[in-house]
Amino acid sequence: MQRHGAILFRGFPLATPSDFEAFAEAMSPGLYGQYGDLPKKEEGKNIYRSTPYPEQKMILFHNESSHLASWPRKQWFFCELPSQTGGATPLVDTREMVRRMPKELAEKFDRTGLQYIRTFNEGFDVDWREFFKTEDRAEVEARCRAAGTDFTWFEDGTLQTRTFCHAIVRHPVTGERVFFNQVQLHHPSSLGTAMHDDLINIFGADRLPRNVLYGDGMPIEDEVMGLISELYETCAVRFPWQRGDVVMLDNMLAAHARDPYTGPRKIVVAMGQMMSRDALEAGTELAS
Template sequence: MPESFFTEITIPLQKTYNAGHLFPAVLSPNPNKQPSNLSLLTGAIKAHKPWLQSLLHKSGAILLRGFPVTTASDFNDVVEAFGFDELPYVGGAAPRTSVVGRVFTANESPPDQKIPFHHEMAQVPEFPSKLFFFCEVEPGSEGETPIVLSHIVYEKMKEKYPEFVERLEEHGLIYTRVLGEEDDPSSPIGRGWKSTFLTKDKSVAEERAAKLGMKLEWTGDAVKTIMGPIPAIKLDKTRQRKIWFNSMVAAYTGWEDARNDPVKAVTFGDGKPLPALIIHDCLKIQDEESVAIPWQKGDIFLIDNLAVLHSRRPFNPPRRILASLCK
């Protein structure tokens, strides 16, 4: 039984949703068993993967806390134990660095910057179904990774702004971003086109963009990427509910740097501008419904990218969160 190794615990700030599911679910080692070590943990994950997947399906996110995971390499072993296929980070916006195996740094933008709620890579057609985050270095203070259930955001927005949501469902969204040649770590969307398309060759970048359905407009060494129209609302088929699957709020309030104006970064799929008041109210709804659990060293967050949006609060260094994306 998985309960012989894992104990489901409750911690402050969790929320309870339909049918009494806790969000997120939190697992710790069973205190009545021998102290856990890394190989026992990876063995238990492999042995109880169907149970863990069922828990993730019910809750949307699982926090593993109190296990002996201390290094990036340990974290990579845990990700591997789950057995999900790796998703390469092609088309994403965040500046990141590869660390070991399937592990890279989470967004490396400056600590004073908030990263708004988004589904990972919602602005491109091929996005991860699951994300792992790992706290290698606990934040000096703040720096939580708040999460919110996507279908709750959809339901609240549909109730409050039915016509706006109808337009979103009908037209989708277009995302526009200007990329420099190299990465700009001072920007939350500072990934350059070489890193974005994993090439130094403009013609290869063109091919990879075309596969994503993305249009490129070159101006010297910089390029404007135009993505869409793509859907802003999706059906989560496994749970049979509609979800708020987009990067609208993140783009409109956060895609700002020397090259980019966030208000122009996202429009309705017919090219018409989005209403600022509704976008900012959506951000408020996301904040109100979210859960922000302070990171502890060794924490691993497994997030269902279809069910849950995530964000990042500003922080006082140090803080090092690592990530891994899965198909």
């Protein structure tokens, strides 16, 4: 796991999502069951359906919850039903991303970190009440403060959060530098010109549903995002899913994505061994 960042389990007798949950629970007791961005899988307690995102669009590379105050160190994907075509889950070694990145850019990311902006616009993406599992604004504010997240309420009741995170961190077990973030998922350049313009027309430049800046508040250049995208694709490893496959990855050593696909596709997700930003900064080591 520490060498490659991910392991494929194939040929195990896992017929159902419940089998998969028991499999993941046996390897990492105490699976995380309070994730706000993914819908729960009906057949289990702490497993999720994959991201509801258009089949014809790629879900870009990211490390799960790396823009939040805590994230899963371990993550599992179970193929309940492979798609007819496409639908791979590409994996990238985040250590290799740092090694291949221009030194000056890596130093800048390391020095400034990132600032993630999320605006919970009504009717677009998940509602803040659903994400935080409460309708109490005071509770939301308290949780944001505890996580070190800045927040703003607009006059129409829309919530916007700003979270400051590292872009490059040291893995708590191996000590290696890893490119740990969600810049592709949050940067406006990933939307394409037409959608980007539409969202600005609807919400305004300051209220885009998601955005990411350098930690000092300066925009991340489109040219930099182009380079990052090229590096991800250069480093990506792909394989065709087979029914019953399980991939276990170290969420800090491996970034993942999802290719476009056709036909029905069912991938189930589990997460465990939660890690907090405070623990990472304190140098707390976890068992591998």
